[in-house]
Amino acid sequence: MGLLLINGLGYSALAQQPAPTDSAQLAPATPAIAPAPAAAEVRPLHRRVGFVLSLDNRESFVQSSAVRIIGLNAGIMLPNRRWRVGLGGYTLSRSYADLYVYQIKNGKRTKKVVDTLTPELSLTYFTPNVSYVFLQRRWLEVSLPVEFGLGRSHYTETNQND
Numbered sequence: 001m002g003l004l005l006i007n008g009l010g011y012s013a014l015a016q017q018p019a020p021t022d023s024a025q026l027a028p029a030t031p032a033i034a035p036a037p038a039a040a041e042v043r044p045l046h047r048r049v050g051f052v053l054s055l056d057n058r059e060s061f062v063q064s065s066a067v068r069i070i071g072l073n074a075g076i077m078l079p080n081r082r083w084r085v086g087l088g089g090y091t092l093s094r095s096y097a098d099l100y101v102y103q104i105k106n107g108k109r110t111k112k113v114v115d116t117l118t119p120e121l122s123l124t125y126f127t128p129n130v131s132y133v134f135l136q137r138r139w140l141e142v143s144l145p146v147e148f149g150l151g152r153s154h155y156t157e158t159n160q161n162d
Helices: none
Strands: 003-006 009-012 050-062 065-077 083-095 101-106 109-114 117-136 141-147 150-159
Touching: 050 083, 065 117
Parallel strands: none
Antiparallel strands: 003 009, 050 065, 065 083, 083 117, 101 109, 117 141, 117 150
């Protein structure tokens, strides 16, 4: 006994008539539509583990200067669709040379002078993270992320005169 569901119609293997032995009795066999399954036979859909990949950009301030931290977060959404676990990586590289340009007025002329010290900030870190999703719609998600970061930051000043 077999049942095949195609496009919502069921075709039962038992409903087909046996093949005729006489060539005059050949007629196209019409498949019978199987009855809908009883309520006790319907199983709930099992949700699968889903893969999540997202760009994660953050804005912050360093010494009153706006910086952008660029990141990538990859993880899995557990089957209940409430918990997401993952690993993120973030980086920042900022040269402050353009902030250290001074204007000196000599009579009628203004001259721009670049400072000889060139500061630079770099930051790299990784975060294992867990998020609990309160609300998830097509264009909206409300979640509570918890992250622990491990990485390094480096601040250097280079003297252009050396």
